[in-house]
Amino acid sequence: MKDARSARSAPKATPSKTPFLSDVRELRKRARRHIQQGAVTENYRADRDTVVRVLNEALATEIVCVLRYKRHYFMASGIQAQAVAQEFLEHAAEEQDHADRIAERITQLNGEPNLNPDGLASRSHSEYVEGGSLLEMIREDLVAERVAIESYGEIVRYLGNDDPTSRRLMEEILAKEEEHADDLRTLIETLSAH
Ligand SMILES: [Fe+2]
Numbered sequence: 001m002k003d004a005r006s007a008r009s010a011p012k013a014t015p016s017k018t019p020f021l022s023d024v025r026e027l028r029k030r031a032r033r034h035i036q037q038g039a040v041t042e043n044y045r046a047d048r049d050t051v052v053r054v055l056n057e058a059l060a061t062e063i064v065c066v067l068r069y070k071r072h073y074f075m076a077s078g079i080q081a082q083a084v085a086q087e088f089l090e091h092a093a094e095e096q097d098h099a100d101r102i103a104e105r106i107t108q109l110n111g112e113p114n115l116n117p118d119g120l121a122s123r124s125h126s127e128y129v130e131g132g133s134l135l136e137m138i139r140e141d142l143v144a145e146r147v148a149i150e151s152y153g154e155i156v157r158y159l160g161n162d163d164p165t166s167r168r169l170m171e172e173i174l175a176k177e178e179e180h181a182d183d184l185r186t187l188i189e190t191l192s193a194h
């Protein structure tokens, strides 16, 4: 059993050279400088230009996904198409929500959301594939979701602790893409069983 002295001098679980919080007066002073920067303070640790660029790529990915799901929604036909078409429509709406949230975060970082249709497909990580049959459409959507899962996972790891707000946003979106991928796999299994 340790005595009180050795317990006190024991190293903490997460040793840190710098104090957890900055001096409050210094913190307040810093916050007053450059207030036109809004949410971005001097303590913002990430490379802002890179984060904005990466978020714009995620934004393009989401827009391409909205367009692809919309196309698939309108093109879905056949006996089993009703339920699948509804799934496409639901995914399209959720991808649009992702796009909006990413665009909002870009403006918080004093960047500009790139919604220029020129180059949209090349900025996007996932592809716009029309797909012939219902099954082909679902397969293409699943591929696109898997691309998004890979690239968003990378973005989350890149952001690390340097921009926790952007990281949390991308984590939430990543979780949704995983749900989408799972939905699509289930649809493929259901359709293939018929
Ligand atoms: Fe999405």
Ligand SMILES: [Fe+2]
Binding pocket: 065, 091, 095, 145, 148, 176, 177, 180, 181
């Ligand atoms: Fe998705």
